Amino acid sequence: MNRPFAFLLLGLALGVPPALHAADAPTTPAAALPGQSLYHLQVALTDQHGRSVPWTSLRGRPQLVSMFYGNCHLMCPLIIENAKAVQKQLPADQRARLDVDMLTLDPARDTPAALAEIAQRHRAPDEWRFLRPAEGDVRALANLLDVRYRFREDGSINHTSVLVLLDAEGRVRARSEVQGMVPDPELVAAIEAVLDGR
Numbered sequence: 145m146n147r148p149f150a151f152l153l154l155g156l157a158l159g160v161p162p163a164l165h166a167a168d169a170p171t172t173p174a175a176a177l178p179g180q181s182l183y184h185l186q187v188a189l190t191d192q193h194g195r196s197v198p199w200t201s202l203r204g205r206p207q208l209v210s211m212f213y214g215n216c217h218l219m220c221p222l223i224i225e226n227a228k229a230v231q232k233q234l235p236a237d238q239r240a241r242l243d244v245d246m247l248t249l250d251p252a253r254d255t256p257a258a259l260a261e262i263a264q265r266h267r268a269p270d271e272w273r274f275l276r277p278a279e280g281d282v283r284a285l286a287n288l289l290d291v292r293y294r295f296r297e298d299g300s301i302n303h304t305s306v307l308v309l310l311d312a313e314g315r316v317r318a319r320s321e322v323q324g325m326v327p328d329p330e331l332v333a334a335i336e337a338v339l340d341g342r
Contacts, residue, residue, distance in 0.1 A: 183314035189275040192259035207310040213250035219305045230327040
């Protein structure tokens with residue numbers, strides 16, 4: 145009788161279950177992403193605290209997302225203030241279930257320390273994430289969110305000013321062009337619908 149088989153019989157006789165090899169262990173694969181999910185893109189981001197935040201890790205909660213840059217003194221402050229105004233329209237229980245993510249278009253200048261300073265200057269809620277993609281990933285994220293942008297000679301960036309609502313699976317459920325600080329009622333209604341599971 146070969147030795148491994150003998151040990152198996154002895155273990156069974158003593159009531160000790162056989163050890164499972166990793167290949168034999170049951171696996172529970174994560175639910176497949178829907179085809180329209182933006183989380184199919186595999187990119188890593190860094191938040192204002194210097195922590196790594198994989199783009200796919202945003203899955204599981206509705207997100208209000210926008211793209212901006214720190215040296216912008218006109219539209220980007222409006223984007224941040226508009227997102228704050230949208231959030232204030234929600235009841236407290238819904239507000240706690242919506243994440244807000246600001247992705248920079250300018251990772252060369254918007255370091256984590258710069259993003260932390262921007263968050264503080266704009267009195268952004270502590271739970272907001274200001275995120276910095278790698279320079280090579282900015283275009284891919286902008287394409288996903290349908291944000292058009294181009295750098296100008298003076299270092300400014302001409303870009304789409306928009307808030308995008310993603311559901312928990314990363315599907316775009318609404319988008320609102322930012323034109324001022326007054327929140328878009330249709331965006332607020334869409335957020336409430338997503339948070340209510342509609």
